[in-house]
Amino acid sequence: MQYEEIATTEEGNLVINVGPQHPATHGVMHLVITMNGETILNVEPHLGYIHRSIEKMCESLSYRQFIYSTSRMDYLSSHINNHGCALAVEKGLQIEVPERAKVIRILMDELTRIASHVLWWGAMAMDVGALTPFFHAFRERELINDIMEETCGARLTMNYMVPGGVMTDLHPNFVKKVKEFVAFFRTKIDEYDTLVTYNVIFQERMKNVGVISAADAVSFGCTGPVLRACGVKSDIRKLAPYDGYEKLNFEEPLETAGDSYARYLVRMRELRESLSIIDQLIDNIPEGDFQAKTKAVLKLPKGEFYSRVETARGEFGVYIISEGGLTPYRIHFRSPGFANLSCLNHIAKGQKIGDLVAMMGTLDLVIPDIDR
Amino acid sequence: MTKEELKAKLTEFNPTAVFDEAGEWLNVSIEASEWLPLAQQLRNSAELDFDFLFSVTGVDWKTHLTVVYHLRSIKHGHIIVVKAKCDRAKPEIETVCNIWKTAELNEREAYDLFGIIFLNHPDLRRLFLTDDWEGWPLRKDYVDEINIIKL
Amino acid sequence: MISLEHISQSIHEALSASLNPTLVLLIEMAIAGILVISLFAVLGLVLVFMERKVSAYMQIRLGPNRVGYKGFAQTAADTLKLLIKEGLTPDGADKFLFNLAPLLVIVVAMLIMAPIAFTKGFQLWDINIGVLYVSAVSSVGVIGILMAGWASNNKYSLLGAMRSGAQIVSYELSAGLSVLTIVILVGSLSINDIIASQQNGWWIFKGHIPVLISFVIFVIAVTAETNRAPFDLAEAESELTAGFHTEYSGMRFALFFLAEYVNIFIVCAIGATLFFGGWMPFHIGSWEEFNHVMDFIPGIVWFFGKIFSLIFLIMWFRWTFPRLRVDQLLNLEWKYLLPIAMFNLLLTTVMAITGFYIK
Known part of the structure; x- marks a missing residue:
């Protein structure tokens, strides 16, 4: 009987393809893993399965249109992506955004952050083999999606931020529903902790796994919870506050261990911080316009504009080069997932294949964000 | 460090650099050949300490290509933008992935989309596109009749 | 009171009365085999249904509830699907x-x-x-x-x-x-x-x-x-x-x-x-x-x-x-x-x- 040769390297190590269709990659990512038994020797990501070249597309879209393509990058924090783009355009045109719009934007950003982290929590628990948290996570996420649907008209790619403010005013039910959600979610966070955080097996799977030092994390360009888990302050909301984050009272969660568990704890604490931000704002939404008066056709002056925002995954940057035309000359998006992915090989070496899945979970990779 | 201090410091390292202070951050324009020594100075000088490379990208200016590096110092918090000018016909620049590890993937992306060749890069291959792809999509003269819809 | 012991006992006696012992043993083995296989089939259906309902309860879902009364026929339908599916090698x-x-x-x-x-x-x-x-x-x-x-x-x-x-x-x-x-x-x-x-x-x-x-x-x-x-x-x-x-x-x-x-x-x-x-x-x-x-x-x-x-x-x-x-x-x-x-x-x-x- 003829057997096909099982692909191995010259040293006799096993080469295994994880993805593009694999339950752990949460999308179409392709990792080529070299293994010795169960121990990982090398991880090589093969990207581009959903590369749409959004940067090239944006070169032929107007300054109002290009924002919407960014919802399709990191679809779990689409509000925040839109926010970053809107900020870049406003920077170029020097539009003063009304106070009401700023508050609405922050509220939406933080709700998005909660929705994103909640989904991450469920998906990551699923990665380490607990299936139930996923459904619990979706229960809460649905509530946020309902709130979004009422105000923005969409549940996933909201396209709500426009240059100069937000697209429409808040729905009359918004404040009431958000308050209900916050009260409900506070009880559920504790449930999350009892179900997953304090679980002995879960802690064993997370602690001392995927450790990255602060220097390495900085060198790999990691941002967001991945960098904060190493004890490096990196929250753009604190470093370069935008749209009124400087007036708010919230903490930047830091951990020092740099392992998967630290990344997990940082995200769980961010959930509580986001709730506190919403609490501070929900009763104080100022009256006024939700959008500044802007021209129908936006034309950015010649120059370069870079804006940074903190998405659920880290630092998202929009780099616009304008030649003064109707469309950008060149747009570059600095996506947090792409940089966070680059440290995967570094932290996965010498670990078991089961840990790789857990690490990818705590890096919170969103594939369209990486591929763009 | 303020923009002026950064400028003064950088002029020491590289007297021929051209500065642009119009934007939010200090912009430094240099030739591609000057990049590697400058990068080492930026990273290793204790006063500058630019340890965080948060964006690497290329820009096609039709006459030439530039590689744009956005650098931040975690310790000092200052930011600098370095633009290295490359020849369009033969765009070559030294890699910096030994200095900032994030450059490895980002440079592959710039190679993939702009065709900028990073010398001494450990693994310079197409990243997003298939290995047999022809042309460099983000260059301005790239033509694709089927997939690109012009406004 | 009728118990399973009595049933099995009376079957054995009824068979022994008319047939020779070897044949009795063979027939009894056949009956046991059929019983085991049918127990397997029933167990498969019941346990899969139970697992789905238990998991649904824990995951705040409803679980199967459309096929048959309260979804009881769901696993039977699934088995039927698996039976007529192509078994690839x-x-x-x-x-x-x-x-x-x-x-x-x-x-x-x-x-x-x-x-x-x-x-x-x-x-x-x-x-x-x-x-x-x-x-x-x-x-x-x-x-x-x-x-x-x-x-x-x-x-x-x-x-x-x-x-x-x-x-x-x-x-x-x-x-x-x-x-x-x-x-x-x-x-x-x-x-x-x-x-x-x-x-x-x-x-x-x-x-x-x-x-x-x-x-x-x-x-x-x-x-x-x-x-x-x-x-x-x-x-x-x-x-x-x-x-x-x-x-x-x-x-x-x-x-x-x-x-x-x-x-x-x-x-x-x-x-x-x-x-x-x-x-x-x-x-x-x-x-x-x-x-x-x-x-x-x-x-x-x-x-x-x-x-x-x-x-x-x-x-x-x-x-x-x-x-x-x-x-x-x-x-x-x-x-x-x-x-x-x-x-x-x-x-x-x-x-x-x-x-x-x-x-």
Whole structure:
């Protein structure tokens, strides 16, 4: 009987393809893993399965249109992506955004952050083999999606931020529903902790796994919870506050261990911080316009504009080069997932294949964000 | 460090650099050949300490290509933008992935989309596109009749 | 009162009256075979439905509720689907082993059924080394899994099968040792003797702390042996897609699936027999009246009640815990469970010699 040769390297190590269709990659990512038994020797990501070249597309879209393509990058924090783009355009045109719009934007950003982290929590628990948290996570996420649907008209790619403010005013039910959600979610966070955080097996799977030092994390360009888990302050909301984050009272969660568990704890604490931000704002939404008066056709002056925002995954940057035309000359998006992915090989070496899945979970990779 | 201090410091390292202070951050324009020594100075000088490379990208200016590096110092918090000018016909620049590890993937992306060749890069291959792809999509003269819809 | 013992007895007498003994034996074996297979089929349907409903309850869902009354026919429909699905065999696979593996797994599951006493006098094979037989035969199942993983010619399958091999071989030890505690206390390997010894109370109550410890070890070990979460490394959906049965489809996949559930049923039946008195009703020492009332509930109801409570416990584990890593799994066995089980065995022996337990 003829057997096909099982692909191995010259040293006799096993080469295994994880993805593009694999339950752990949460999308179409392709990792080529070299293994010795169960121990990982090398991880090589093969990207581009959903590369749409959004940067090239944006070169032929107007300054109002290009924002919407960014919802399709990191679809779990689409509000925040839109926010970053809107900020870049406003920077170029020097539009003063009304106070009401700023508050609405922050509220939406933080709700998005909660929705994103909640989904991450469920998906990551699923990665380490607990299936139930996923459904619990979706229960809460649905509530946020309902709130979004009422105000923005969409549940996933909201396209709500426009240059100069937000697209429409808040729905009359918004404040009431958000308050209900916050009260409900506070009880559920504790449930999350009892179900997953304090679980002995879960802690064993997370602690001392995927450790990255602060220097390495900085060198790999990691941002967001991945960098904060190493004890490096990196929250753009604190470093370069935008749209009124400087007036708010919230903490930047830091951990020092740099392992998967630290990344997990940082995200769980961010959930509580986001709730506190919403609490501070929900009763104080100022009256006024939700959008500044802007021209129908936006034309950015010649120059370069870079804006940074903190998405659920880290630092998202929009780099616009304008030649003064109707469309950008060149747009570059600095996506947090792409940089966070680059440290995967570094932290996965010498670990078991089961840990790789857990690490990818705590890096919170969103594939369209990486591929763009 | 303020923009002026950064400028003064950088002029020491590289007297021929051209500065642009119009934007939010200090912009430094240099030739591609000057990049590697400058990068080492930026990273290793204790006063500058630019340890965080948060964006690497290329820009096609039709006459030439530039590689744009956005650098931040975690310790000092200052930011600098370095633009290295490359020849369009033969765009070559030294890699910096030994200095900032994030450059490895980002440079592959710039190679993939702009065709900028990073010398001494450990693994310079197409990243997003298939290995047999022809042309460099983000260059301005790239033509694709089927997939690109012009406004 | 009509009991299963009377039925089986009268069938035997009726057959013996008119036929010669060899023919009687053959006919009885055929009847037993049919009964076992139909029990398998029913178990598969019931347990899969139960698992789906239990998981749905824990995951704040409804679960299957459309096919048939309250979704009861859902698993039957699923089985029908699996039956008419094409069973693919990959080109590179070792076809003989690939097709043999699910058969082996299911046959092993059937074999373990033999010495289990369902109710008084209703047992396929009253063998005097019943417990030993069960431990011995249940280890054979791993060969089927290894076979499936190897023959599939798929790296995920191979990894899953290797994990499964390491896991089952290790956890067999703890399971065996925890079973031995009861054997020491009873002084017999026969299933019937073990049940009879629990006439005045189940071992879990009579045996003090050592039996409690061995019960906990038993539950952990059999959860691992049946490849159930949190020890489902052989399948490990998020790591190895589907582990050893990645390449299986159609009815062959269904056989693996069925074998998993039947194995759960069997290990829970063993657990119920050893620690909860099998079909023996809940008796308290010398409370004659109370014991008499309890006897009115038929043994088969007691037995299945106990089994399904244990099955529910194992399902509860699956839908609550994350999965262990492969090295943690082996650490747990070799560094914790096995030493504890050995020490516990010693303790039980001392207890049995000194008679320090409720007789």
